[in-house]
Amino acid sequence: MRGKNFGIFALLIAIVVIATWLEGNFVAAANLKTLIRDTSLYGLISIGVAMVIITGGIDLSIGSLIALCGVMMVQVIDVRYERYDAIGSIVAIERPDEGDTRIRIDTGIDPVRAGDRIVYAGAFNESKVYLTGQVEEDGNVWLTSGNPARSLQTGTEVSLERIRYTNPLLACGLVLLAGAFIGALHGLLVTRAHLQPFVVTLCGLLVYRGLARVWTGDDQVGLGSALADFKATVTGNVFEFPLPLVAKLSGASESWSEWTWIAFPFTGVLLIIVAFAAWIFLEHSVAGRHLLAVGENEEAARFSGIRTERLIVMAYVVSGLQAALAGILFLLEWNSVQPGSSGNFYELYAIAAAVLGGCSLRGGRGAVFGVIAGAAVMRCLYKAIVVLGIEQQWEMVIIGGALLASVLFDEIWRRYQLWKSAKSVVTS
Numbered sequence: 001m002r003g004k005n006f007g008i009f010a011l012l013i014a015i016v017v018i019a020t021w022l023e024g025n026f027v028a029a030a031n032l033k034t035l036i037r038d039t040s041l042y043g044l045i046s047i048g049v050a051m052v053i054i055t056g057g058i059d060l061s062i063g064s065l066i067a068l069c070g071v072m073m074v075q076v077i078d079v080r081y082e083r084y085d086a087i088g089s090i091v092a093i094e095r096p097d098e099g100d101t102r103i104r105i106d107t108g109i110d111p112v113r114a115g116d117r118i119v120y121a122g123a124f125n126e127s128k129v130y131l132t133g134q135v136e137e138d139g140n141v142w143l144t145s146g147n148p149a150r151s152l153q154t155g156t157e158v159s160l161e162r163i164r165y166t167n168p169l170l171a172c173g174l175v176l177l178a179g180a181f182i183g184a185l186h187g188l189l190v191t192r193a194h195l196q197p198f199v200v201t202l203c204g205l206l207v208y209r210g211l212a213r214v215w216t217g218d219d220q221v222g223l224g225s226a227l228a229d230f231k232a233t234v235t236g237n238v239f240e241f242p243l244p245l246v247a248k249l250s251g252a253s254e255s256w257s258e259w260t261w262i263a264f265p266f267t268g269v270l271l272i273i274v275a276f277a278a279w280i281f282l283e284h285s286v287a288g289r290h291l292l293a294v295g296e297n298e299e300a301a302r303f304s305g306i307r308t309e310r311l312i313v314m315a316y317v318v319s320g321l322q323a324a325l326a327g328i329l330f331l332l333e334w335n336s337v338q339p340g341s342s343g344n345f346y347e348l349y350a351i352a353a354a355v356l357g358g359c360s361l362r363g364g365r366g367a368v369f370g371v372i373a374g375a376a377v378m379r380c381l382y383k384a385i386v387v388l389g390i391e392q393q394w395e396m397v398i399i400g401g402a403l404l405a406s407v408l409f410d411e412i413w414r415r416y417q418l419w420k421s422a423k424s425v426v427t428s
Contacts, residue, residue, distance in 0.1 A: 048322025056363025057197035061204030066343035069327025114228035183320020187313030222336030295363025
């Protein structure tokens with residue numbers, strides 16, 4: 001397995017080097033930030049799927065569960081507006097060439113927050129202008145908006161609608177609990193009802209996608225202007241780190257000595273936390289060793305006194321939790337969910353990343369950092385296709401080929417190890 005892990009890191013480096021050699025923009029600062037973000041998002045679901053694969057199972061429901069949890073998050077947040085009576089009329093409005101439009105009214109109001117809106121009578125019907133906040137200048141309070149609101153003029157009578165929604169942390173907690181519950185259901189169907197993991201999760205793939213479409217009437221749903229601060233935190237950057245050579249290779253500078261600062265997103269921090277916890281569990285805990293033993297030989301593990309059913313259920317719970325977390329994060333990135341297409345084929349990406357990273361589909365083997373490298377390989381392949389101008393129809397061909405090559409290598413490596421073991425027994 002060490003050789004395979006070394007191979008996936010070597011493959012990752014080779015992809016980066018070749019893509020950069022063909023097109024320097026591959027390592028541009030913006031592209032590297034996107035790669036970190038995408039690898040983090042797909043890495044999170046890949047770690048969850050890897051836990052299931054280690055037990056000898058499979059989870060095909062990831063993509064549909066991401067869509068369902070995204071829809072659930074929108075429904076739980078429950079964005080709504082409360083109308084207040086007329087608050088006055090506009091006494092001044094400023095529309096700078098750059099920056100927010102500023103609106104001042106003739107009466108004082110409580111502080112507004114991003115997502116609140118003012119309502120006024122338009123030419124044909126009621127019109128709305130969404131606000132981004134307020135600023136105070138020379139004792140005057142100005143409401144700010146990203147909309148130039150050309151139809152707004154001084155003297156226009158306006159009303160205020162305040163945005164209301166569920167606390168986002170509470171909503172996230174409820175969605176995560178739902179994901180854990182669905183994962184536990186998968187695990188119980190596999191362990192207690194003795195159904196095949198392939199069948200259970202394939203049914204989940206169909207059922208969860210269908211539920212998402214029924215719940216929304218097959219319409220796209222989103223958060224609109226709600227959770228502006230929360231979205232900015234989760235989708236924003238935590239820190240920056242410097243890299244050498246990037247400026248020269250990407251064409252941003254002529255100097256080889258210039259350093260480029262790369263933004264590190266919040267999702268990357270989440271991946272580090274989850275990956276570290278998973279690594280500690282697998283490599284330095286008794287339960288982790290037991291999980292590997294279950295995948296290697298479930299019957300022998302059971303006779304050894306290991307609670308195999310509990311561990312298998314736990315693996316599916318982790319997978320469900322990671323899918324729910326990904327559903328929340330993808331929603332905050334996109335700001336909307338299309339129940340019929342969001343998350344399509346994500347189970348393919350997660351399984352491919354896990355297998356590329358060292359997990360055996362027979363179970364009993366898995367390495368967290370190899371799985372992350374596998375997710376990085378998948379995203380680098382996709383980005384290379386985009387940057388190099390290759391038609392995106394080739395994406396599935398390349399991913400499928402990489403997965404097939406990995407499975408073939410897994411089989412060759414297994415047979416080599418068996419041959420090596422047999423040879424050592426004979427010579428001894």
